[in-house]
Amino acid sequence: MSFITGVGLTSYGKHEGSSSLDLMSKAAETAIADAGLKRSEIDGILCGYSTVSPHIMLATVFAEHFGVQPSYAHAVQVGGATGLAMTMLAHHLVDAGVAKHVLVVGGENRLTGQSRDASIQALAQVGHPDYEVSLGPTIPAYYGLVASRYMHEYGVTQEDLAEFAVLMRAHAMTHPGAQFHEPITVADVMASKPVAMPLKLLDCCPVSDGGAAFVVSRERTGATGIRVRGCAQAHTHQHVTAAPALSELGAEIAIAKAKAASGVAISDVRYAAVYDSFTITLAMLLEDLGLAGRGEAAARVRAGHFGRDGAMPLNTHGGLLSYGHCGVGGAMAHLVETHQQMTGRAGPRQVRDASIALLHGDGGVLSSHVSMFLERVR
């Protein structure tokens, strides 16, 4: 058994002068305090990576900087799925008794620490060095390819995709830490600059500075326990050229295994936190996970289904699209927000019932998937 006992999140956007380690430290300190623990009680550290400050041993660099001497520590790299992959590993580590309190931390000054071009270039390297990267693709282009095919097969339109950007922005407007607070419309998304068609600027998540952390513990430390009920991964390919058919992607495999591991059905889920690097990512994953029928996710957005007061509140902090994306920390914000909702601490964003939550992360080009169910126990 394992519990998410504390969470920490910085605002996303510009943190001029803060290093990746600074942002990681800030989030870690908040998470440890939130768990009611002392630094010295942290005996495990899992961290992600920083494209601004790459290092072959980031976990021990962080541990030394932060001032802890863990008995278990290393970095994890699974692209956008890193946060949930670390949480899954922490869950198994504490469950197996390897550590009592594992600090999971990610953070990066990706916006102010390097140029936007440098960020785009660094991320494009998930492509094949010989057969893809020399063709000048970008991450939006990899996802643009997938989007064109998905739209072709399921009759999804650019206006449909725009709905997800509008929804995430509406949610971000209610979170003071979000990078963007100006309202946008479907027309604004449609009129935004083309990036890699069919994806336009407002279909894409921004580059951000920020940090996020949580503590995963063997026992709960507060009155309300947020328990990891079950989780699973699936990895079908790395490069989009080698991706299987749309109907055979890893999200469907991971969620099926997570449901089997946890005994939870989609009909039990009350809150959803789903990776949203691009509007197409969110649309596809919602449908792959069974949170909407094929080609029907946009209609559910229009009907208010995924809003704060809807049947399945989704990414109420604004997601990667509008809270921001600082790399590994980006999707960790989804878990922090889920924890706030499940513990009734989301303030004006609080949903009626977040007793069981589904989280899903995606890394690469729909390459690596982690599905996880969290459950509130009192």
Added chain:
Amino acid sequence: MSDKLADWTKGAEAIVYQSCSACGNVQYFHRSFCAACGAPDPAQKRASGMATVYATSLVCRAATPETRAHVPYNIVLVDTVEGFRMMAHGDNDLAIGDKVTAGYRPFAGKLIPYFEKKK
């Protein structure tokens, strides 16, 4: 293991793929073994250049000065008649399902495969 046949990744006007004599699997990314069954030394073959468009994305925002000089450029995934999928460039107005044939064009200092609608 025979030397890799020259293809566009080496500056030659050719698309080369591999075919496994043990299981019949075809693969585009060059390896010294078959990724499906593990058998060594898959045969190298030159592709005909005939394909069908699987997906497209017109890149309008590039990240380097060399690639920026070419925007907008259309990145495509095509399914070749030989049975493997590959990434390339193509005409900006290509649609999914179009039958296409390969040519070669310079891009950011390299020669790359470029697909046009079959005449």
